[in-house]
Amino acid sequence: MSSSAAQEVKNLTSTEGGSITLPDPVLTLGFLLYGKSNIAVVINSEIKLTEESFRNRVFWDKNTGLFTIIGLQRNDSGSYTVDSKTKGVLTSYRLTVYVMSSSAAQEVKNLTSTEGGSITLPDPILKLGFLLYGGSNIAVVMNSEISVLEESFRNRVFWDKNTGLFTIRGLQRNDSGIYSIDSKPEGVKKYQLTVYEPVPEPGVNRSSVSAESCTLLCFVKKSEATTLSWYRGEEILNQSRTAASLPLTVHKHNFSSSYRCEAANPAENKSFLVNPTVSCSENISDRSTSESSRPTSWLFIIPMVVFLSVAVLLVIWMCFKKEGEKE
Structure with a gap:
C-alpha cells in the first residue's frame, strides 16, 4: 500500500x-x-x-x-x-x-422491580439499535423489527414499535445487573436493574390493652430488604429496617385517628389499615386484627345447628305419628 x-x-x-x-x-x-x-x-x-x-x-x-x-x-x-x-x-x-470514564459511569440509571414482575426501560429505540445485558447483546431492532438473540430472554423481552420501548417480563433474581440501550444515532443509555423478592403481606396483632392505651404489633414474614413502618395519616411514628415485627402504643385519646402498618422494599410496598377503636376493644381476643375484624363464623353456625335440630325432631315426630295412626 x-x-x-x-x-x-x-x-x-x-x-x-x-x-x-x-x-x-x-x-x-x-x-x-x-x-x-x-x-x-x-x-x-x-x-x-x-x-x-x-x-x-x-x-x-x-x-x-x-x-x-x-x-x-x-x-x-x-x-x-x-x-x-x-x-x-x-x-x-x-x-x-x-475505558469508560468515572464521570460517564455516573450516568447509569437505577431501576427496581420484583420477582415475577416486569420492567420497561425508559429510553426508546425507534428504528435501529440494541439491548445489551452486561456485555452480551440480547436483542436487536433493525428495520423496525425485533430479534431476540439470547435464549434465556426469549418470550420475555418485548419491543413496542409505537413507543420504541423495551419491556422485560417474568423477572428473576438473576436478572439483576447492567442493561444498555444502544440507539442509533442517539447513543448508549445504561441502567442498573435490581430485582427484589416480593414484599410479604403485613399483619397486625394486639399485644396488650389497658384503660388508657393499647399496644399493637405489626409483623411480617421476614424478606430481604423489607422495612416495617407505622403511620398515622402520613406521619411516620415508628420504623425498622431489620426487625420482623414492630410495636406501636396508641393512647385512648388517639383511638379515632387512622393508622396503617406498611411493609416496603425499594421496589414495592404493602399496607394494612388499623382502626384502634375496633382493634383495641376489650371484647376482641388477642389475635390478628385481620382475622378479628371479620365477622366470626360461629354467629352463623349456631342458628343453623338449631334449625337443623328442630327439623330432625319434627321428622321423627311425624314418623311416630304415622305409625300410631296405622295401629
Whole structure:
C-alpha cells in the first residue's frame, strides 16, 4: 500500500460496552475484515459471520448497507476494513476502544422491580439499535423489527414499535445487573436493574390493652430488604429496617385517628389499615386484627345447628305419628 493510500485510514473511537457503526456501506456483496481476518461476508444481500468472537455482535443493515459492532471490549481495538465489491471500494479504519470514564459511569440509571414482575426501560429505540445485558447483546431492532438473540430472554423481552420501548417480563433474581440501550444515532443509555423478592403481606396483632392505651404489633414474614413502618395519616411514628415485627402504643385519646402498618422494599410496598377503636376493644381476643375484624363464623353456625335440630325432631315426630295412626 502506498503512503498516500495509507493516509486514507479513518480513525474511529468508542468506549467499552458501547458500539460503533462503520460509515461506508456494502450494498449487496462485500466483506468486513479485522486485521487480515475476514469476520463477516455479505452475499446476495444476506450477512454471514465467519468469526465466532463477533457472533451476536456484528450486524449489517440491508437498507443502509452499514456494519455495526456492539458490546465493544478493549481488545476490539485495531484495524477494520470494509471491502465493497459492488462499488469496488476498500475502506480502512483504525478503531480505538477506551475505558469508560468515572464521570460517564455516573450516568447509569437505577431501576427496581420484583420477582415475577416486569420492567420497561425508559429510553426508546425507534428504528435501529440494541439491548445489551452486561456485555452480551440480547436483542436487536433493525428495520423496525425485533430479534431476540439470547435464549434465556426469549418470550420475555418485548419491543413496542409505537413507543420504541423495551419491556422485560417474568423477572428473576438473576436478572439483576447492567442493561444498555444502544440507539442509533442517539447513543448508549445504561441502567442498573435490581430485582427484589416480593414484599410479604403485613399483619397486625394486639399485644396488650389497658384503660388508657393499647399496644399493637405489626409483623411480617421476614424478606430481604423489607422495612416495617407505622403511620398515622402520613406521619411516620415508628420504623425498622431489620426487625420482623414492630410495636406501636396508641393512647385512648388517639383511638379515632387512622393508622396503617406498611411493609416496603425499594421496589414495592404493602399496607394494612388499623382502626384502634375496633382493634383495641376489650371484647376482641388477642389475635390478628385481620382475622378479628371479620365477622366470626360461629354467629352463623349456631342458628343453623338449631334449625337443623328442630327439623330432625319434627321428622321423627311425624314418623311416630304415622305409625300410631296405622295401629
